[in-house]
Amino acid sequence: MLRDHIRRDAHTTQLSLERQGIDLGLTIPEALDHLLAGHANADGEHVGIAYYTALQHVIDWSGSDPIDVGVYSKPSTFFGHMGDELGRLGVPADLLPLDFLFAGPPEGIPFHIPVPMAGYPAIGRLPLAKAEPLADAYTAVLDRVDDAFTYETRKIIDMMRVEHDEWQSALQHGHTMDTLFFSIQG
Known part of the structure; x- marks a missing residue:
């Protein structure tokens, strides 16, 4: 079905x-x-x-659970600059947005999938175990983030908090999901 x-x-x-x-x-x-x-x-x-x-x-x-974050003329450029800003403020490299938003297909696929020539659509993924640490790291620097990235930083913080809470609830009910996926359209 x-x-x-x-x-x-x-x-x-x-x-x-x-x-x-x-x-x-x-x-x-x-x-x-x-x-x-x-x-x-x-x-x-x-x-x-x-x-x-x-x-x-x-x-x-x-x-x-589809959630639109926004529309960007060049998502990889925008989130790359946002990551530079967050990294400059001390967010660990493995929590920067470009790395998880453009991480690619799940690692468990046992064969190569050709990447789109222009980079879009892109598939991102983040282990759910990183949702709360990511939200905490972004929250710690939110008051110092350049205004150009404040909205998206807040949006990602809120989204990660919800995803972490849902993950914890799911685990209590025996569900075994462990990855959060992202779709970036170009």
């Missing part, structure tokens, strides 16, 4: 691409079929977009 939902979303995304005249060299449903079969071996300049989009549909249907 879950696969039916994922396939439906992959098909809907493909129809949207076709209406826009976009050909990735591999359809999103085909990319999904490849991933489910245990490979991502199609060739082509844009197949990474198809694979990452299909994988995001799988992630979305695996317990995802």
Whole structure:
């Protein structure tokens, strides 16, 4: 049943691409079929977009709570600068936003998935065990963060606190989720 939902979303995304005249060299449903079969071996300049989009549909249907943080003309540039600012203020390197927002597919996938040529869509991930330390580290420097990054810093703090609390509640009820995923569209 879950696969039916994922396939439906992959098909809907493909129809949207076709209406826009976009050909990735591999359809999103085909990319999904490849991933489910245990490979991502199609060739082509844009197949990474198809694979990452299909994988995001799988992630979305695996317990995802979609939350929009905002719209950025160049997300990697913005969050890179934000990370430079947070790092300058003493936030540990493993908690800087660029590292987890653009971390890539889950490590447990036993085959290579081609990365989109332009870097988008991007998949990010953060171990849920880092949600509270991340919120604490960002809170510790919030009053010194450049105004250009205050809104996003607060948003991430709030999001991490909620995710940590939900994770703790889930663990008490026997759930074993351990990773928070991010989708960055370009």
